[in-house]
Amino acid sequence: MNIIIVGAGALGLSYAARLSRAGEEVVLLARTDKQAEALSAEGLLYKETTGEETTIEVFARSVSDYLGSGREGAFSPDWVMLAVKQPSVDDGLLDDLRRLTAGGVPLLALQNGIGHMELLSEALPDSPLFAAITTEGALRTDPRAVIRTGTGRLTFGSWANADKCGAEPQKMLLRALSGAGIDADMSKEIKDQVLLKLLLNAVINPLTAIFQVKNGDLPRDPYRLMLMRALHEESEGILRAAGLASTEDHWERLLGVCAATAQNESSMLRDVRAGRDTEIKWINGGIAAYAKRLGMPSRLNDAVLALVEALGAS
Incomplete structure (x- = not known):
């Protein structure tokens, strides 16, 4: 499955590492060229709760470089995962997300708090939107390294326009997450x-x-x-x-x-x-x-x- 992860903080790195390691095609979009270049050149250093460390090859670009170069046309995502924090969900990012989800690509939002789903619904009226919550712990120790600090579960469910993508993409995502060792489930009561x-x-x-x-x-x-x-x-x-x-x-x-x-x-x-x-x-x-x-x-x-x-x- 093809997945774009927007955000290379602790959560974005943690999910990118496990999904990539499991064989999913992942594009990781960071905020800066510097972080993206370090990830692409040296790999993503992922440390499990057991202490096991793995360096994982990832395809990383900054959002501006990826969109500015037209690379999005060469990669057709099945899902976009939004893993930035609430303060980053601004007009500029919403414009970027319109391009990344063009054609009705479903988006999974992983933000804490409330208010972001309403912004996304207004900005992306034609995209299936899914809210997600996680109780996992992760710590980014440098731009290319993340430690999983606590186990937990990721739960996601439809927020708006789910009928535009049907049930199969949701099942595909659940299989991909589970195959990557991410404890995940779907909920009909996501709100x-x-x-x-x-x-x-x-x-x-x-x-x-x-x-x-x-x-x-x-x-x-x-x-x-x-x-x-x-x-x-x-x-x-x-x-x-x-x-x-x-x-x-x-x-x-x-x-x-x-x-x-x-x-x-x-x-x-x-x-x-x-x-x-x-x-x-x-x-x-x-x-x-x-x-x-x-x-x-x-x-x-x-x-x-x-x-x-x-x-x-x-």
């Missing part, structure tokens, strides 16, 4: 799954960034655990009012994710340390926006939003 992931991210991401700890360390301190519980209860109440239907024990699920990704540093923690923009506006800011529309208080979400922004990123 509920997106809200569940939002609930996890709204607690783990800002608090690990504020306290500067790894996921597994977050609940080990009684004070941090108390704040986790309070932020979780407020966020869950707002999301239930917004339409979250799941009846599972979300608090236990949250603790389970912290344990399963114990050695992982959240993307928000890494972004704060590096002085990069974070996804806080689309995570806790997204929950606060729901609360405002519903006439509900969101004091803790407002507070962690302000604290993360005060750390020097937005």
